[in-house]
Amino acid sequence: MKSSAAKVCNLRKVYAGNGGGTAALDGVSFDAEEGEIFGLIGPDGAGKTTLMRIAATLILPDSGTAEICGFDAARDCRRIRQIIGYMPGKFSLYQDLTIEENIAFFAKVFGVRKEDGIEYIEEIYRRLEPFKKRLAGRLSGGMKQKLALCCALIHRPKLLVLDEPTTGVDPVSRQEFWDILQNMKKIGISVLVSTPYMDEAARCDRIAFISSGKILKTDSPQNIVAAFPKKIFRASGGKMFELLKALRGSGLAESAYSFGDSCHIVPKCGARIEDLKKCLQFSAGNFSVAEAPATLEDCFMELNSGERNRS
Amino acid sequence: MNAIEVKGITKKFGDFVAVDSISFEVGTGEIFGFLGANGAGKSTAMRMLCGLLEPTSGEAKVAGFDIYKQREQIKKSIGYMSQKFSLYGDLTVAENIKFWGGLYGLTKAEIRAKEEEIVEKLEMRGWENSFVASLPMGWKQKLAFSISIMHSPKIVFLDEPTGGVDPIVRRKFWEEIYDASLRSITVFVTTHYMDEAEYCDRASIMVDGQIRALGTPAELKKKFGRADMDGVFKDLARGAQRKDA
Known part of the structure; x- marks a missing residue:
């Protein structure tokens, strides 16, 4: 040792x-x-x-x-x-x-x-x-x-x-x-x-x-x-802050945060990538959505929000 | 009308050219990222734009006012916030609002109304008499920003507003910035987080006192053949001659 x-x-x-x-x-x-x-x-x-x-x-x-x-x-x-x-x-x-x-x-x-x-x-x-x-x-x-x-x-x-x-x-x-x-x-x-x-x-x-x-x-x-326990979808295209609003309003995202030119979405349990795509179709802009690996920052945010909810 | 118009301003300290004939325009309501390595000349440029330092040569207008002759008017038309210093930790929330409101020249009645508005908007009812030092970071950050725009300035200067801040708070703060820009407040912001450079409408990158690149993040990434602004920044900053060892 x-x-x-x-x-x-x-x-x-x-x-x-x-x-x-x-x-x-x-x-x-x-x-x-x-x-x-x-x-x-x-x-x-x-x-x-x-x-x-x-x-x-x-x-x-x-x-x-x-x-x-x-x-x-x-x-x-x-x-x-x-x-x-x-x-x-x-x-x-x-x-x-x-x-x-x-x-x-x-x-x-x-x-x-x-x-x-x-x-x-x-x-x-x-x-x-x-x-x-x-x-x-x-x-x-x-x-x-x-x-x-x-x-x-x-x-x-x-x-x-x-x-x-x-x-x-x-x-x-x-x-x-x-x-x-x-x-x-x-x-x-x-x-x-x-x-x-x-x-x-x-x-x-x-x-x-x-x-x-x-x-x-x-x-x-x-x-x-x-060890990141959840899925992450990565969406990009259009205006970032409008995209975030659309995602949060969709009821499909547990969280949605900006990561440079794209945004990371932790989907609510059972929400599929198709559901997100369908929902974003009706918002402004041309969005692309795909599954993405977690970054350390995603992990920190996830662990930190868990801690906040407990206290 | 442009919020900021800069034509060839230069600042020399003795033989040293801190800012070397920079020119750019910032439109009303635009979020403008002002990037550069340490020592590139950002702070000097920003101090000139805020009316705190007179340029050696060149012309500039901030909020329509001349940066040589109308510096006091400029100071009244802008807000300023930095992560290093913005609120007094040993004053309460209400005291900070009163103090800054007074500095920004609001009347007592206006300050009272603003205090109501800020407390309401930030959901800080019941915390008015708490010391700012005791607030959670996220609140401090939002409060500092709300206070920097409490006098409805035309332009707000944000000097590394998110340094050392928790990743979630940092992102929420940018959503506040975006809201302010929707209300036609022009945002002039510096940052060392290159993901934040992506949220700007346009960004400039300073190297050795000069602006070496200026454009939308998409344009800059395309021009430099880089996937992100971090790559663009490093390409430019590595070429700096003003090597500080």
């Missing part, structure tokens, strides 16, 4: 005065294995940051345990801090130090020679080097993110804890960032990463969907998609 990079068990955390004490984490458990990219996927307010801060030993849970690289987060925080690299959601490097100075500072804090560290982060540092005399506060979003990653990696951590590293980042930079993460994985670093983007979820080895402080499901992206 593989050992754990981050194993959390029944974590609970309530912030006082948070809308009358709603739980930020409400019994969260998962086991991220050594050597894998484990994604925590969910919207703002789901509890992702709280979880990341507990994993980084910055806050304590009200109850439950977190074991990071074999150490207990409550008792062994100093040892954990030496072997993890943490990148908070908010840019937290020294804005009035240069790129070079920030890296030197973090190398010193972690007791490594800057030269050794830089060798290790060479792939990323190469892109920063032409700007090494620039103040961190004057860097663009993409460069700040890469510098933060350099500083988190300088001491060769076993586990990277990345709290929404790509929020507000454009699609091209996001893809580059994930290419870097895949390379980190190749050299044996485990990654615990949170994101609201479903396309990034697909690049993780395993993911946990989180919503309102609860884990909805944990598995590989492939297994989650394969």
Whole structure:
């Protein structure tokens, strides 16, 4: 059996005065294995940051345990801090130090020679080097993110804890960032990463969907998609929002949501594709309807709406 | 009349050309997607259109007003919302409506009427005195949008309105956008979600301060031979010279 990079068990955390004490984490458990990219996927307010801060030993849970690289987060925080690299959601490097100075500072804090560290982060540092005399506060979003990653990696951590590293980042930079993460994985670093983007979820080895402080499901992206319990019909053509209205008015759809240029329909029990086609014939536009495979986003929406209906 | 008319506006900061002679028009009631990579110049362009920043050169009219001489009139004719900042979490629903209504120059009576209307429409009766921070994300989002158009602006600027938002809330929000456009409110929106680019009537893509592509999503996909807007965006943005490492 593989050992754990981050194993959390029944974590609970309530912030006082948070809308009358709603739980930020409400019994969260998962086991991220050594050597894998484990994604925590969910919207703002789901509890992702709280979880990341507990994993980084910055806050304590009200109850439950977190074991990071074999150490207990409550008792062994100093040892954990030496072997993890943490990148908070908010840019937290020294804005009035240069790129070079920030890296030197973090190398010193972690007791490594800057030269050794830089060798290790060479792939990323190469892109920063032409700007090494620039103040961190004057860097663009993409460069700040890469510098933060350099500083988190300088001491060769076993586990990277990345709290929404790509929020507000454009699609091209996001893809580059994930290419870097895949390379980190190749050299044996485990990654615990949170994101609201479903396309990034697909690049993780395993993911946990989180919503309102609860884990909805944990598995590989492939297994989650394969386990989608319902049919999906995909309709396209005509104007999206008119199409959605027609579908919802038809009484045939359990749900109908836009997915780019088409829309995904979860049909009501027994509704057939022919029924949908017939119904749409009488609406405006030329629609085509076909059965389609579920995406991770369909799965998240389905699990999340189930959770909402129960509570 | 077009809601926005831009002819060759440029903004330089020292030697750096943040926005490099962009031109486009946005029709009344249109949903216009303003796309681009980080650092492409979107925010600078948007600040000029909102009357917050004077261009270095070029001409533009927003809601019929000149962006050099009539900036105050522009500010009164537009609404603005972003995901990062829009409402005060430590004010209640009613207080936020009063505060923004006041800023937008509505009278007390108008604000009272709007408060009724918004609370009714969003089915928030009984929540008027709750702190905005305590509202579920979906409500916060809808409330922020309703408030950004409470003064019936000609144009609403939405700056990454759906960043980090739950997938269902994000989709419902776009249905609100569509409703607003049906009421002839022009929508100028930025997003990093390329599926949302498909919901725009037309979209432009900025690279290195210039608009490199502009058209309906169908036209752009055809032109670039891509199945979706994500492909179109990546083709264009990868060619950027202004590489931020």
